[in-house]
Amino acid sequence: MVITIDGYAASGKSSAAIGLANALQFRLLNTGWMYRAAGMALRDRGFDLVPETRDREGIRDLFAEFHFDMPPDKVIFGGVDFTDRIMCEGAGALASLVGTFAEVREKLKAEQRRLAIGEDIICEGRDQGTAVFPEARVKFFFWASPEVRAARRMNQLVHADYDTVLKQIRDRDTQDESRSLDPLMAAPDAIRCDTSELSEAEVLRQMLAVVNARRG
Numbered sequence: 549m550v551i552t553i554d555g556y557a558a559s560g561k562s563s564a565a566i567g568l569a570n571a572l573q574f575r576l577l578n579t580g581w582m583y584r585a586a587g588m589a590l591r592d593r594g595f596d597l598v599p600e601t602r603d604r605e606g607i608r609d610l611f612a613e614f615h616f617d618m619p620p621d622k623v624i625f626g627g628v629d630f631t632d633r634i635m636c637e638g639a640g641a642l643a644s645l646v647g648t649f650a651e652v653r654e655k656l657k658a659e660q661r662r663l664a665i666g667e668d669i670i671c672e673g674r675d676q677g678t679a680v681f682p683e684a685r686v687k688f689f690f691w692a693s694p695e696v697r698a699a700r701r702m703n704q705l706v707h708a709d710y711d712t713v714l715k716q717i718r719d720r721d722t723q724d725e726s727r728s729l730d731p732l733m734a735a736p737d738a739i740r741c742d743t744s745e746l747s748e749a750e751v752l753r754q755m756l757a758v759v760n761a762r763r764g
């Protein structure tokens with residue numbers, strides 16, 4: 549069974565996905581990590597990442613040889629462990645950029661479907677319920693106001709300026725919502741979750757109620 553959780557950066561979807569995976573004993577696939585690792589892999593090899601001038605065939609050829617391995621809490625791509633390098637906002641912005649490239653999306657969507665075969669799995673990202681697993685039995689779509697999300701990010705960062713963090717969040721929203729390929733949006737059959745005023749425990753309680761009702 550596949551459960552999808554899509555939504556905005558810092559909307560609480562990762563914590564919810566971890567909580568739900570633990571509660572249900574499902575595997576967890578963080579597809580944002582996959583986009584982050586893909587961006588890093590391209591940057592490490594010196595690829596030009598300017599959308600208009602990028603080497604589409606070169607990226608396709610490189611990625612044809614690569615596979616993802618996603619053991620718990622790790623992201624390995626093309627045999628390289630990227631886990632320690634992908635947590636910063638720079639890696640998130642890079643992921644959002646390469647997420648606009650058709651050849652990157654094709655590869656990652658195929659890998660996500662491969663990794664989910666035969667699994668009870670929670671797939672978290674931007675396009676899981678819309679483009680990758682449109683047939684998923686349960687879909688969630690997370691949102692919270694940009695101000696709440698910026699405040700949450702501030703709590704995770706040591707040195708940060710609120711206005712800068714808020715701008716980064718708004719810029720990422722715009723890029724993720726406005727790309728022509730698989731833009732960030734709720735699937736028509738997704739359950740919308742505004743987490744602005746909900747605790748993690750309450751979000752998890754509501755999700756479990758939905759999943760148990762659908763499974764039952």
Ligand code: DC
Pocket residue numbers: 557558579580581583584640641643644647648672673674675676720724
């Ligand atoms: O969830 P995250 O912040 O780690 O994702 C980083 C970026 O990766 C996000 O801003 C857009 C891109 N992404 C995507 O395009 N599709 C996904 N399924 C997951 C992430």
